[in-house]
Amino acid sequence: MAYLLVFLPLVASFIVGIFGRFLGDKISQLITCSFVLISSALSIYIFSDVAINSNTYNLKIFNWITSGGLVLNWSINIDTLTSVMLVVVTSVSALVHVYSVGYMSHDPDKPRFMSYLSLFTFMMLMLVTSDNFLQLFFGWEGVGLASYLLIGFWYKKPSANSAAIKAFVVNRVGDFGLAIGIFLIFKYTGSINFVDVFKAIPTLLDKNISMLGIEASLISFICIFLFIGAMGKSAQIFLHTWLPDAMEGPTPVSALIHAATMVTAGVFLVVRCSPIFEYSPFVLNIIVLVGATTAFFAGTIGLVQNDIKRVIAYSTCSQLGYMFFAAGLGAYHIAIFHLFTHAFFKALLFLGAGSVIHAFNDEQNMRHMGGVWKKIPYTYSLMIIGTLALTGFPFLSGFFSKDAIIETAYSSTSFFAGYAVTIGVLTAFMTSLYSWRLIFMTFHGTFNNKNISLSKVHESPAVMLVPLLFLALGAIFAGYAFKDYFIGSQFIQFWNNSIFFLKEFVLHHPPLWFLLLTPILVLLAIPLSYYFFVKDKKSLDSFIEINKPLYNFLVNKWYFDELYDFLFVKPAKKIGSFFWKIGDGTIIDGFGPDGLTKLIKSVSNKAVQFQSGFLYHYAFVILIGLSILLTYMMIF
């Protein structure tokens, strides 16, 4: 059954990818959707088996690489952590598959699209079911590939192509870190299977190594490199630049890959490796710092973006920051809980945004929207549910997970806990602000679109709305229904050793005023943004005018793209040309083969001149030679 669960999407992708052109659109969609739906049904069954009945699966498919002491298998390994990921991945994926049937109905390349989606699902399943680091790496790069293919799906658009390459390359930078982490692990533990590595780690606590001139404990080095990998995939600050650009891809892709599943792989990695991270308080602190900073930084940018998808993308980035700092504080289970609830409401928001974009005939700029909430009531209300869940409106799913994170930060004794809690609360407020800004700009106010008349704006078909409905149910109930298992009283039995806690995890309950603080701020943000973005836009404009430099800084996304372009992209090309023209051309060839041939030519040209053909020239040379010889013999 586990085999079916993992390999059905691959089979679907394969069939549709190769024979899609002959099968036609309908059958292709039918195959991929049904296979992934079966897969998701199986994963729910396995979830109940693993999480509730505490079974685990460990299946060896076949041996992958054997080289010296390195032995590893293709495997399917399912514990509670994996089963949670399985449910998230397959259910969101199945809903996105179905949604895509409607969303892509005008696209000529449907089979290709469906094939990529299924391929992505398979890669993600390989990632989460791995029992060793290398298969994880396989899935890791595999989802990167699928993401590359899907971002660049509309391959005629230059911007989509650049975004796709950027996503792949930036991810590779992260993968570089992950790879180094894996090498370190293999060098010192002699294995890269999770079980053996986790067993060996406690014996290596005192080991110090020196790398790149820095001496530190081995565990910290391993953790920091693994975390760099996680940062790349989960778009944390410094390696985040690809995520907003990834919005060039079709919207269902953004929902599946760049919100619910792939970008959370980094969080999954950290949690999966909790038996290593727990021994490095230093790196855990760094994770808190990076996560909190990302949460804040992405939130600020989200406030000023005008592209509906980019706002949600930055929101994703910010929420991932929450997950990371939760993990950094040792609350791995809460991080996964937020991952779980986030998958529902963020996919809902993205697909809802897709529905809006569809309604406006592929318009993404929120300035060209507005005033349509009566025209598309279902989309509107579903988006409201998503927004409420995201902002942590009391008793919706985001409320339970996000507030648990903020409370953890409040009660934690970690070095950056104060920083994290401040940012957690502040960002929750910002989240609410930009989310409602999105709602108000999109649905309220006046209708601002010039390309399409208001009467043409249409509600999406049922095939798109039904998946949204399911996600909305998740966004409303997932938090309440699962909180006791994931983070409540039963969390120890539930996780069943798939997460490692060095010390017993205790959550001190903060005082009442703190518990109320976040919800109140979140609620306050609603009228506030209504005032600014609908009621009185003038005061907003004058506010922007006063703070122009700050506004520009935010609109330009803290100038990260420009900085990287200046630091890496341009120099790389310049150095490349230099090496090619000067290095290879002038120096190596100049002194090497070309220089040699020239030298030989010029020497022989000169030598030719000696043979003048005049007898007296030769006689003269002979005389000189003879006299030198005689002198030499006389002296010595």
Add this chain to the structure above:
Amino acid sequence: MNLPILTIITFLPLIGVFFILFNKGEEERVGKISFHVSLLTSLLVFVLSLFLWFSFDKTISSFQFVEEKKWIIDFVKYKVGVDGISILFVVLTAFITPICIVATYNSVKFRKKDFFIALLVMETMMIGVFCSLDLFLFYLFFEAGLIPMFLIIGIWGGIRRVYAAFKFFLYTLLGSVFMLIAIIFIYMQTGTTDVEALLALDIPVQYQYLLWLGFFASFAVKTPMWPVHTWLPDAHVEAPTSGSVILAAILLKMAGYGFIRFSLGLFPVASDFFSPLVFSLSIIAIVYTSLVALVQKDMKKLIAYSSVAHMGFVTIGIFAFNSQGIEGSIFQMISHGIVSAALFLCVGVVYDRMHTRQISDYGGVSNVMPNYAIVFMIFILASLGLPGTSGFVGEILVLIGIFKTNYLVAFFAATGVVLSACYSLSLYRRVCFGEITNDKVKALKDINYSEFIILIPLLILVILLGVYPNIILDTISTSVESLVSVYNAKIATFNNLMIK
């Protein structure tokens, strides 16, 4: 069974040549017959090489199928044999040659007969290199292989073919001269050129350094290592498609094989001593040529430069001196043999239609050639080392191996992984994606039957080796393990001596 199977495999192509030679008459008919004869011969060689592989005993590390004959007085013996390290190169050569022959049929327009002769002679020489167990014999095959390649570039090449051919010839010959001197010196010192005997023997340490450098000069040029790599882009650009394929897939591998067999086997102490040199040159090769590849405007040049970078991984892995490193190197060579062959064939497919290699002349190819786009994409991914393709296994093993020996080298080498993604994907993007801007591209036809036939086996292999690399690792592991343990033992004795 005492069938001299290695001799048969090695010289069977020459029998094919013999038949082709006696073919006279109308140009087109001769071309066709030569094609059939050479294809048949090379396929037969391939089948025999598979048979050789299946009857090969993977559990023993010594040479198998050994044949020994007196040849030139007492001085040079004809001795051949294979072990786990060399056998797969024989199979690779026998696999790539028929593919080249099929590829030639469409792309070479004149003197087809001569071209097929050159290819078959080439095959004999290349297989000979991997089988010979006598230094002089090795040298003979190693050098004689230059001649058909020189002709292939010089006669059927592009506009600057003569320049490229001479550059290729000069470079490789210059390197080989030093190797010849080293071989003569070894013979004078030890009285034998038998590789098996020499491997068991300890060559005095004081000679090892110079001898190592002699061999290194030749292998470094052939690999090619920085800074003696500049012949490769020119040779590739000017060579016809099948010439490039042979060059990238097999000729470059002779050097890697030489490093493992001779540098490590005969001069362990010197190899250890010079390994920092190899590392630095390889790292420079990886970073430098990757950056150069990034700015190339010519498709073949780009792939040629990427070959240099990939071979950098090979040399790094070999000098990691552990089983992951060396197995990774061998794997990387086989994988690069398949992937680079496939990439050059892919370039050949569009070159035959458009007669230009300039990347800017393309764009939007996937609109008109969807099948081609899929195939090309998979090879590009293999070239950038995506897990699940053969390119990944070699790279990751090399990196794991070298990380154990010297983490800093692994660090720099791993940046090549990021850069390879940059240049490969940007090549693909500029060729296949975007709107069609050139009207000629609009008229392109998708890959035809014969192109399909040659690309599919490569495609299957790339995936198969990526998912189940043990096909190769099983065969090589025993020999590599024994090589590594002998090497370590020799180094240990030397170090003990130094302490005393």
